[in-house]
Amino acid sequence: MTLHQPFTVPPPSARADLTMKDGAVIRLRRYGKPGATRIVLGHGNGLAINAYAPFWLPLAEIYDLVVFDMRNHGENPLHTQEGHVWENFFSDIEEVFQGIRAQFGEARTVAAMHSLSSISTLEHAWRNRGRWDAVCVFDPPMSPPADHPLIATQAPDSQKLSTRAARRQAVFDSPDQLAEQYRRPAFGLWRPEQADLLARHTLRRMPDGRWTLCCPPAFESFVFGSPKDPTLFHRMTQIGVPLRIIAGDPASAYASPAAAVAKAAHDLLGVDVVKIPGTTHFLQFEEPEACRDRLVEFIRMHGLD
Numbered sequence: 001m002t003l004h005q006p007f008t009v010p011p012p013s014a015r016a017d018l019t020m021k022d023g024a025v026i027r028l029r030r031y032g033k034p035g036a037t038r039i040v041l042g043h044g045n046g047l048a049i050n051a052y053a054p055f056w057l058p059l060a061e062i063y064d065l066v067v068f069d070m071r072n073h074g075e076n077p078l079h080t081q082e083g084h085v086w087e088n089f090f091s092d093i094e095e096v097f098q099g100i101r102a103q104f105g106e107a108r109t110v111a112a113m114h115s116l117s118s119i120s121t122l123e124h125a126w127r128n129r130g131r132w133d134a135v136c137v138f139d140p141p142m143s144p145p146a147d148h149p150l151i152a153t154q155a156p157d158s159q160k161l162s163t164r165a166a167r168r169q170a171v172f173d174s175p176d177q178l179a180e181q182y183r184r185p186a187f188g189l190w191r192p193e194q195a196d197l198l199a200r201h202t203l204r205r206m207p208d209g210r211w212t213l214c215c216p217p218a219f220e221s222f223v224f225g226s227p228k229d230p231t232l233f234h235r236m237t238q239i240g241v242p243l244r245i246i247a248g249d250p251a252s253a254y255a256s257p258a259a260a261v262a263k264a265a266h267d268l269l270g271v272d273v274v275k276i277p278g279t280t281h282f283l284q285f286e287e288p289e290a291c292r293d294r295l296v297e298f299i300r301m302h303g304l305d
Helices: 049-061 086-104 116-127 151-166 175-181 194-201 217-225 232-238 257-269 288-301
Strands: 014-019 025-032 038-042 064-068 109-114 134-138 203-205 211-213 243-247 272-275
Touching (some): 014 086, 025 086, 038 086, 038 116, 049 064, 064 086, 086 116, 109 116, 116 232, 151 217, 175 194, 257 272
Parallel strands (some): 109 134, 243 272
Antiparallel strands (some): 203 211
16 A cells, blocks of 8 residues: 555656667656756666656756666566676667767766666776766676675675565566565665655556566566676776766665675775765665765766756
8 A cells, every 4th residue: 555645757858769779779758957967867777767756856957867767677668688688788878878969969968877777887988988977876786806805795695686586576466566565674764755656667567457577577687696897896997087986875784785895996996985874775765865965066076067
């Protein structure tokens, strides 16, 4: 049962469907102020960017926003499992970047990405230097360097997430049924509207009236279980544009290893890392105002406002 007023994501001012090189479709949605600095926003594995709207929607008062779902997520049609691989995520970011320019014009552009989209964007930014004017990533689940002690915790956590995702219920009688699954202690820091919002935007209606996950459990599981390149930890400092990591709190009861890896990036490499106290990997669901403030601060400190 939904115990609060649902949060409604307003319609965008413009939409554009992009077809990736292998036929996967990614839908762009535009909000905010054309002509202002552009922020491009992406989401984590198994999630959907509309579920982050309490975080990003207020930014539309100041910035030109473009939001999108990674392939096989959210508003995008389901494509193949064979194409749901990291190399395609990396190249999708380039096609999304170029598609945004083609559809909406050139602008100063800042990436603001979480988890799956953050790793994809960091790799893209290294391979395609100079595309972004700045990159801000939220709790990126990077692998630590191969010789770092955190390797011992990162790999088992990824396997645990992969196993759990593979066992997810895929079909529901209603979004409320999925929302109830999110109302458990591990997600207890989420704002009240988040469980319902995430359920509504990660499910699609089936012909028989039931609902199914937009990103199938096998797809989500594969991403969690796929090895991550440990060299990205050092390479992210070579992207040639301002970089900030906004991280969860390593001391949080449900923190992911990503928060500890972010701290290591600051300690070892001097990366600009800002911790949001008391948060987990879902920091934008838990403290949207603080996450938004730290993103705006980053944009302004580099003269991109």
